[in-house]
Amino acid sequence: MGYQFNGQDIAHDEEGYLTDLSVWNPQLAELIAKDENIEMTPEHWEVVNFLREYYDEYQIAPAIRVLTKALKKTMGPEKASNKYLYELFPYGPAKQACKIAGLPKPTGCV
Amino acid sequence: MSEDAKKFLYVNRKAPYGTIYALESLEVVLIGAAFEQEVTLAFLDDGVYQLAKGQETAGVGMKNFSPTYRALGDYDVNKFYVERESLEERGLTEDDLQEITYEDEDDDWAEKPSIRVVNRDEMKKIMSEQDVILSF
Numbered sequence: 001m002g003y004q005f006n007g008q009d010i011a012h013d014e015e016g017y018l019t020d021l022s023v024w025n026p027q028l029a030e031l032i033a034k035d036e037n038i039e040m041t042p043e044h045w046e047v048v049n050f051l052r053e054y055y056d057e058y059q060i061a062p063a064i065r066v067l068t069k070a071l072k073k074t075m076g077p078e079k080a081s082n083k084y085l086y087e088l089f090p091y092g093p094a095k096q097a098c099k100i101a102g103l104p105k106p107t108g109c110v
Numbered sequence: 111m112s113e114d115a116k117k118f119l120y121v122n123r124k125a126p127y128g129t130i131y132a133l134e135s136l137e138v139v140l141i142g143a144a145f146e147q148e149v150t151l152a153f154l155d156d157g158v159y160q161l162a163k164g165q166e167t168a169g170v171g172m173k174n175f176s177p178t179y180r181a182l183g184d185y186d187v188n189k190f191y192v193e194r195e196s197l198e199e200r201g202l203t204e205d206d207l208q209e210i211t212y213e214d215e216d217d218d219w220a221e222k223p224s225i226r227v228v229n230r231d232e233m234k235k236i237m238s239e240q241d242v243i244l245s246f
Contacts, residue, residue, distance in 0.1 A: 058181035059173065063144060066184040 005031055016099050024102030033100045036091070044088055044100075046075065051101040061098045061106040116241040117148045122157035124246065127172050132160045135246035136178060143185035150240070151182075152233060154193040157246075158200065161192065161225065163208035176208065183212025188224045195230050 002009040005028050011019040016035065018024060029048060033040045040048075050071065054062050062070065064082070072080030085093035094106045120139055126132040143149060153161055160176070167174040182188070190210060197203060210224040228236070237243060 054181075057177060059175055059177045060140065060181060062181070062184065063140070065144075066181075069184065 003028065003031055003035070015105065017105055018102045021102055021104070029100050029102065032102075036096050036099065038089065038096065038100070040100075041088075043079075044097075046079075047071070047085065047088060047093065047097050048101045050074070051097055051103060055101070055103050061094065061101075061103045063106060064094050067093065115146060115148050117150065117239065118142060119150045119152055119237060119240040119243045121152045121154070121237075121243060121245040122160055123155040125156040126160045126162075126165070126176070127167060127170050131246040132157070133175055135244075136175060138244065138246075139182065139187060140178075140185065143182075143187055146186075149187045150189040150191065150236065151187065152191045152193070152236065154196045154233065156196075156200075158192055158196045158202060158207075161190070161207045161210070162202070163206060180208070180210050183210070183224060186212075188212035188222075190225045191233060191236055192225055192227050193230060193233050194227050197227065 001014065002011045004010075010023055010028065013019060016032065018032075030040055033044070038044065047067075051061060051067070054060075054067075054070070064085070068080045068082060068085065071085075078084070082093075085097075089096040098104070098106055120135055122132060122135050124131040139149060139151065161179060162176075165174050165176040179190075192204075192207065197206075204225070204227050207225060211221045212224050213219040214222050
């Protein structure tokens with residue numbers, strides 16, 4: 001099971017999360033997004049980049065309420081609602097954005 | 111926090127990497143935090159090593175999950191009680207523990223320390239005040 005990327009087969013699990021987090025790069029993120037029917041915009045990248053920074057610092061992907069709380073602080077209240085995040089990532093910001101960011105599925109996310 | 115939130119205490123007594131207990135406890139805390147209970151963590155016996163600073167796990171081939179404790183403030187988990195006697199018995203002091211803080215919503219988001227070192231008697235009292243105690 002894998003993403004076809006630059007002639008390589010990039011392994012992912014049965015839900016599409018990367019098996020090896022270190023192989024991630026922005027082009028691969030675009031490909032994963034396409035697989036999720038998401039066209040990456042600067043707003044999508046803001047969230048994805050935030051998730052990567054959070055993971056880098058704390059070694060976990062944040063829960064959705066932690067994500068909205070943090071976005072409120074860094075990007076302002078208009079970008080800190082569940083509605084805004086679900087518009088960007090319709091099948092769940094935590095699930096889809098983490099997948100695109102090359103992170104594991106968030107803890108506690110069913 | 112709702113009125114009927116229960117008081118949960120997670121007791122951590124094992125070193126971080128020899129067994130899976132420490133990581134499992136942390137995962138349960140993260141999952142449980144979503145349910146808005148009142149969560150307290152206790153670290154005693156070898157469990158105090160879970161909060162040691164400067165952990166380096168490359169040699170044992172396990173993920174260093176110690177940075178994740180610093181994220182718990184975001185989950186409203188900000189009561190980390192560390193038993194003084196357990197530290198002393200291992201030749202450790204509070205300075206050997208990593209700094210963990212949280213932002214106090216009720217105090218203009220002031221950054222405050224999450225770790226409190228308490229003695230055995232105080233720990234006993236903390237345990238007696240809980241509704242649920244989960245031991246790892």
